[in-house]
Amino acid sequence: xxxxKISLTDDFVSFLGRMTFSNxxxxxxxxxxxxxxxxxIGVSQINTQEINKIFTFKIDxxxxxxxxRRVKLALEQAKEINADLIIIEMDTYGGAVIDAxxxxxMILENPIPIYVFINKDAASAGALISxxxxxxxxxxxxxxxxxxxxxxxxxxxxxxxxxxxMRSMMRxxxxxxxxxxxxxxxxxxxxxxxxxxxxxxxxxxxxxxxxIKYGFCDGEFTSINAxxxxxxxxxxxxxxxxxxxxxxxISFFLSPAVSGFLILIxxxxxxxxxxxxxxxxxxxxxxxxxxxxxxxFYLNGLADNWEIALFFVGVILxxxxxxxxxxxxVFGVLGIVxxxxxxxxxxxxxxxxxxxxxxxxxxxxxxLTVIIAAIGSVGLVFWLTPKVNExxxxxxxxxxxxxxxxxxxTSNTYALDLIGKRGKVHSRLRPSGxxxxxxxxxxxxxxxxxxxxDEEIVVISTEGTxxxxxxxxx
Numbered sequence: 001x002x003x004x005k006i007s008l009t010d011d012f013v014s015f016l017g018r019m020t021f022s023n024x025x026x027x028x029x030x031x032x033x034x035x036x037x038x039x040x041i042g043v044s045q046i047n048t049q050e051i052n053k054i055f056t057f058k059i060d061x062x063x064x065x066x067x068x069r070r071v072k073l074a075l076e077q078a079k080e081i082n083a084d085l086i087i088i089e090m091d092t093y094g095g096a097v098i099d100a101x102x103x104x105x106m107i108l109e110n111p112i113p114i115y116v117f118i119n120k121d122a123a124s125a126g127a128l129i130s131x132x133x134x135x136x137x138x139x140x141x142x143x144x145x146x147x148x149x150x151x152x153x154x155x156x157x158x159x160x161x162x163x164x165x166m167r168s169m170m171r172x173x174x175x176x177x178x179x180x181x182x183x184x185x186x187x188x189x190x191x192x193x194x195x196x197x198x199x200x201x202x203x204x205x206x207x208x209x210x211x212i213k214y215g216f217c218d219g220e221f222t223s224i225n226a227x228x229x230x231x232x233x234x235x236x237x238x239x240x241x242x243x244x245x246x247x248x249x250i251s252f253f254l255s256p257a258v259s260g261f262l263i264l265i266x267x268x269x270x271x272x273x274x275x276x277x278x279x280x281x282x283x284x285x286x287x288x289x290x291x292x293x294x295x296x297f298y299l300n301g302l303a304d305n306w307e308i309a310l311f312f313v314g315v316i317l318x319x320x321x322x323x324x325x326x327x328x329x330v331f332g333v334l335g336i337v338x339x340x341x342x343x344x345x346x347x348x349x350x351x352x353x354x355x356x357x358x359x360x361x362x363x364x365x366x367x368l369t370v371i372i373a374a375i376g377s378v379g380l381v382f383w384l385t386p387k388v389n390e391x392x393x394x395x396x397x398x399x400x401x402x403x404x405x406x407x408x409x410t411s412n413t414y415a416l417d418l419i420g421k422r423g424k425v426h427s428r429l430r431p432s433g434x435x436x437x438x439x440x441x442x443x444x445x446x447x448x449x450x451x452x453x454d455e456e457i458v459v460i461s462t463e464g465t466x467x468x469x470x471x472x473x474x
Contacts, residue, residue, distance in 0.1 A: 050084075051084040051085050051233055051236050052084055052236055052237060053081065053082065053083045053084050053085075053236065053237045053239060054083065054084065054085045054086075054087060054228070054233065054236050054237065054238050054239065055074075055077070055078040055081065055083035055085070055086045055087070055112075055239050055240075055241070056086070056087045056088070056089060056224060056238060056239070056240050056241065057070075057071075057074040057086075057088060057089070057240070057241035058088070058089045058090075058091075058241075059071065059088055059089070059090050059091070059092055059103075059126065059129065060089070060090075060091045060092065061092060062092065062093070062094070062095040062096075063092060063094055063095030063096055063099050063100045063103065063125040063126065063129070064095050064096050064099055064349055065096070065099055065300045065301030065302050065349050066254075066300045066301075066302075067095065067099065067103070068099040068102050068103060068301055069299065069300050069301060070243070070247075071103045071106060072106060073241075073243070073247070074241045075106055075107075075110055077241060077242075078112060079112070081239060083112055083239065084112070084113075084236075085112065085113050085114075085115065085233075085236075086110070086112050086113070086114045086115070087114075087115045087116070087117060087224055087227070088114065088115070088116045088117070088129075088133065089116075089117050089119060089224065090116050090117065090118045090119065090121075090122050090126055090129070090130060091118070091119055091120040091121055091122075092121060092122065092123070092125070092126040093121055093123045093124065093126070094123050094124025094125040094126050094127075094147075095124070095125050096125070096349055097125065097149055097162065097165065097166060099125070099301070099349075100124075100125030100126075100128050100129060101128075101169060103129050103132075104128050104129055104131075104132040104169065104173055107129065107132040107133055108132050108173070108176060113134045113135075114133045114134055115133060115134060115135040115136075115137060115227070116129070116130045116133040116135070116136050116137070117137045117138075117139070117221070117223075117224050117227060118130060118136065118137070118138045118139065118142045118143075118144060119139045119142060119223075120139065120141075120142055120143075121142065121143055121144075122142070122143070122144040122145075123143070123144075123145065123146045123147070123205075124146060124147045124148070124149075124150075125147070126144075127144050127145050127146070127147045127170075127187055128147060128166070128169060128170055128173060130144055131170065131173045131174055131177060131179060131184055131216070132173050132176075132177065133177070134177065135218045136211070136216060136217050136218055137217065137218055137219050137220070137221050137227050138208040138211060138212075138217045138219075138220055138221075139208070139220070139221065139222055139223075140208060140220060140222065141207075141208065142207075142208050143205055143206065143207055143208075144205070144206050144211055144216060144217070145187040145203065145204045145205035145206050146187065146203055146204075146205045147166060147170060147187040147188045147203070148163065148166075148188055148189075148190070148203050149162040149163055149165075149166045149188070163188060163189065166188045167185045167188045167189055170184040170185055170187060170188055171184055171185045179215055179216060180214065180215060180216075182194055183197060183204060183214055183215075183216065186198055186203065186204045187203055187204045187205070188203065189203070190202055190203045197214060208220050224238075250295075250296040250299060250300070251296075253292055253293070253295075253296040254296050254297065254300065256365060256369050259293060259347065259369055259373075260369045260370075260372060260373040260376070261373070262289045262290075262292055262293040263289075263293065263343055263369070263370060263373035263374065263377070264373045264376050264377045264380060265285055265286060265288075265289035265377075266286050266289045266290055266293065266343075266377075267286075267339075267373070267374055267377035267378075268282075268286075268377045268380050269282040269283060269284075269285045269286025269287075269289065270282075270283070270286050270315065270318075270339075271377070273286065290311070293343070293346070294308050294311075294346055297346045297347060298346075301349070302346060302347060302348065302349055303345075303346035303347075307342055307345040307346045308342065308346065309342075310338050310341055310342040310345065311338065311339055311341075311342025311343060311346070312342075313338050314334070314335045314336065314337065314338020314339035314340075314341070314342060315335065315338075315339060316335070317331045317332075317334045317335035317338060318331070318332060318335030318336065318339065319335075320335075321335055340370055340374065343370050344366050344367060344370050347362075347365075347366040347369070347370075348362060348363060348366050349362075416462065418437065418442075418459050418462060418467060419459050419460065419461060419462065420458065420459060421437050421438070421458070421459045422437070422456060422457070422458050422459075422472055423435050423436050423437035423438070423456070423457055423458075423459070423469075424436055424454055424455065424456050424457065425451050425452065425453050425454060425455050425457060426441055426453070427453060428450065428451070428452055428453050429444065429445065429446045429450060429451040429457075429469070430450050431445050431446040431447070431448050431449065431450065431451075432444070432445040432446075432466065433445075433451075435457055435467065435469060437459070442466075442467050443466040443467065444457070444459075444466050444467040444468070444469045445466050445467075445468060445469070446468075446469055446470060446471075447468070447470055449471070451469075451471055455471060455472075456471070456472035457469040457470065457471060457472055458470060458472045
C-alpha cells in the first residue's frame with residue numbers, strides 16, 4: 001500500500017477516535033466500511049495486475065520420476081522467461097506418491113501463480129497436484145479425486161501407513177490453498193463421512209459441477225483459451241514448454257529397445273575383455289554403453305547411486321572369480337547377480353527394494369529387457385568369436401594363422417606311438433633342439449650328450465613338451 005493510501009487510512013482512523021461513545025454504532029459501521037474498502041482495493045490491484053506472458057505445459061502421463069523431472073524443467077523454464085502466469089493442462093490417473101509430493105511442493109513454493117486445467121482426469125496423485133495450484137478449472141465431463149494409494153501389482157489399497165501419509169498431504173495442501181481439508185482427506189479415506197457430500201464407504205470423486213459446488217473448481221471451460229478469454233487475457237503471449245534436444249536424446253535412450261541393445265554391448269564387451277585382457281576396445285565399448293545406459297535413468301530419478309554401485313561391484317566380483325579364484329563359484333554367481341541386478345533395478349522407480357508402488361508391467365518389462373539382452377549377448381559372443389580373427393583391428397593382438405607342423409610347430413603333448421620311432425637331427429641337440437621324423441619337425445632333447453645335425457636318433461620317451469631321444473646305434 002503506497003504512502004497516500006496509508007495517510008488516508010490514518011486520517012480516517014483518527015476521525016473515528018475522536019467520535020464519542022454515543023456514536024459507537026456509527027463508529028463500528030464506519031470501521032467495517034473501511035475494512036471492506038481496503039479489501040476491494042487489494043482485490044482490484046490483483047485483478048488489474050498486467051499479465052503479459054503465460055507459460056503452459058502438460059501433465060498427461062503417469063506421475064513418475066520422468067514426470068517429476070519434466071515439471072521441474074518446466075517451472076525453471078517459466079522463471080527464465082519471466083512468465084507472469086503458469087497454466088498446467090492435466091490429464092492423469094496418478095502415479096508414484098513420492099514424485100507427486102515433490103511436484104506438489106514445487107508448485108506450492110513457486111512464486112509465479114499457477115492454474116490447472118483438468119481436461120479429463122485428475123485422479124490420485126493428479127488430484128494432489130491440482131489442489132496445490134492457485135486455481136482449478138475443469139472441462140465438461142472431467143473429474144478430480146479418488147486419491148487412495150494403491151500398490152503396483154494388483155491395484156489393491158496399500159497399507160495404512162501410505163494412506164495416512166497421503167491423507168496428511170491432501171489435508172495440508174487444501175489448507176494451504178484455502179480449500180476444505182476434510183473433503184480433500186475424504187478423497188483418500190473411504191471411512192470419512194461428510195454430511196451432504198459423501199457417505200462412509202466410498203472415496204470422493206467430483207465431477208466438474210460437484211467440484212464447483214464444493215470449492216474444488218473455479219469454473220467450467222472447454223479449453224485454456226476459454227479460461228484466458230474469461231479473464232481478459234486473450235492478448236497475452238502464450239508460451240508452451242519445450243523439452244529441448246537433450247531431453248529428446250534422454251527419452252531415446254530410455255526406450256526398451258535401445259536399453260536392451262546397450263545391455264547387449266555391456267555384457268558382450270565385458271566377456272571379450274575378460275577373455276582377451278589388454279585389448280582395450282571391448283571394455284571401452286562396454287563402458288561407453290554403461291554410461292549411455294545409466295545416465296538417462298539417473299537423470300530421471302530411476303537409477304540411484306547404490307544401484308549403479310551394485311553393477312560395478314558385480315563386475316569386480318566376476319573379475320575376481322576369473323583372474324584370482326580358480327574355477328566358477330560364489331564370486332562368479334554373485335558377480336552375475338550384481339551385474340544383472342544393477343541393470344534391472346536401474347530401470348525401476350523402487351525405493352530401496354520397496355516395489356510396493358512399482359507397476360507390475362514395469363517390473364516385468366525391465367526383467368524381460370535384461371533377460372532377452374543377456375541371452376542375445378551370449379548368442380552374439382558365440383557368433384562373433386570365430387569371426388574376430390578376420391577383423392583387421394585384431395590382427396595385431398590375436399593369432400589368426402594356423403601353426404603347421406611343417407614349420408616346426410607342434411603340440412605341447414605327444415602321442416605314445418612316437419616311442420621307438422627313428423629319425424634324424426634337424427638342428428644340433430645341445431642337448432635340446434629339433435628332430436625330424438617322417439617329414440615332421442619335433443622339439444626334442446637328448447639325455448645330456450650332444451648329437452650333431454643329420455645324425456640318426458630314436459625316440460625313447462615323451463616328457464613334458466619335448467621328446468627324449470638318443471643316438472641310434474645299429
